[in-house]
Amino acid sequence: MNKVLMQGNKIIGEAAIRAGCRFYAGYPITPQNEIPEYMAERLREVEGGVFIQSESEVAAIHMVIGASAAGARSMTSSSSPGISLKQEGISSLAACELPAVIVNMMRGGPGLGNISPSQGDYFQATRGGGHGDYRIIVLGPDSAQELADLTMDAFDLADRYRTPVMILADGMMGQMMEPVIFKTPKPRAYPESFIMKGAGAGKSKIIRGLILDPLDMEEHNWTLDRKYQVIARKETRHELFKADDAELILVAYGTGARIAKGAIKRLREQGLRAGLFRPITLWPFPTNELRDLAKKIENFLVFEMSTGQMVEDVRLAIQGRARIGFHGRPGGVVPTPVELTNVVMRKYDRKEGIIDHY
């Protein structure tokens, strides 16, 4: 497979098509419009492909529910305000144990916010997002290559665990162009018996999330929870970058991690041995892996393009075993590696450690 230069949003579209996505419904919103546009074009070309420009984000996710139940690999995409609207359907997908892929190209918020890259939807994504007791798998790509790889993986994970999977990136990831190689997708392994296609001569099937008896509902909640625990045990992913000899670890994901890598290069040039811990799965969060790291490293600095959301998961993981600092730029501001370098120099003292730690 050749290397091609593509824009992030289109990479997601192409990876989805190659992964066998045959249904897309969505409503335009900046900065992810290239995804519906790309899908509109590509789904015409592939056999059985269906593209619908829905009347709303709400309708889009409920169309995805129908298409997923009917057996198609299905996707929708949006950006922050639109993702809020989709939460009703995401909650239903989780309740009914239906696979689907949801892309969130985050922008500044709350409210309408703006259209600049931001990471303010971490809480919403990693805590389920909609009403009720559930989690969804959340993947945080930091490069074009990962946009492609994780989009394909998202469909596999959604099928394997019959659960919605979110690609959580931001406007910068969606708009930037980078070279990418599309890997060969795995053949789909989704049992026919899960698909609703009419009862035929057999027993009729019901797909529902309504369980009126509290004891039955509780059992359903625990069944879902057991599934989430399996996911947490088996599917957690992270990347360590220059962490072997590090005295200080930056923790960042997505676009934030790219900036952190740039800062780490500069810090090392100045003699500060910084490294990076990058969660790739934001839910499940790589809690144990980060905790292990805190056994040998005393100082951590969390960087997010928000006022501080993932930092709470970092604190939960490290449990007071190390000093944790934080630097945030919310509102659609994308800081430079130089800024982050300066922040680290200001907040970290070799003798004192992180100065204004939590």
Add this chain to the structure above:
Amino acid sequence: MMKKVFGRPQSMKKNIFHYCAGCGHSIAHRLIAEVIDELDIRGITIGVPPAGCAVLAYNYFDIDMIEAQHGRGPATATGIKRILPDRVVFSYQGDGDLAAIGIAESFHAANRGENITVVFMNNAVYGMTGGQMAPTSIMGQKTTTSPAGRNNVLDGYPIQVSEIFSLLPGTAYIERCTVNSPASILKTRKAIRKAFQYQIDGLGFSLIEILSPCPTNWKMTPIESCRWIDEVMSKSFPLGVIKDLPAAAKGEQKKGGPRHDG
């Protein structure tokens, strides 16, 4: 030899309806099941029940069913039908579901001309939640949230879904029926059958509105409720065929008029 003249449709489960005495849902369910049997489509039909009194419809229909969140039935049905175009897909919706919270999903599914059938149960009140005002509550109707009667200044007007939807070029067949008498029940059955047949023939979106008694929330006896539909409710919601494009096209052909494309 004995001949069976009445029995449970094969597309119905052997469960007892939970609906109140005099409620129209059980009649409508039965009619749909009879039509499914008659057209021999049990194995290829997928139903989308709503939130509301009919949320448990899958306890009664012995066909594949997938629940929809409140109002989203036509969107979910769209997703199913587009992936499985040779299946018969219908949504079953109440007046709050279709005309309030799900008006966008319903309107746009109709406007896209999705080849699905919508069975629209209009009882002019929110039944499940205890009798609040519906978008189809008639002028002056007293409900728990319009205690002084529906007042257009506060509450707007009852929405005539069938008439409004008939203006959309995407809709093929729309009829308003009721289930308050043996004659009207038979008429409704015919309408449902026609709608399903049109879908099978690929003729497009159809909507069957059924004026349905809700004695519990109307605070009437079942007999009074049936009478209220005739004497009051159907004045705001006139019964009859509101649009039937396929039949019109056929008629024009018979008369030797211009051929209707599609």
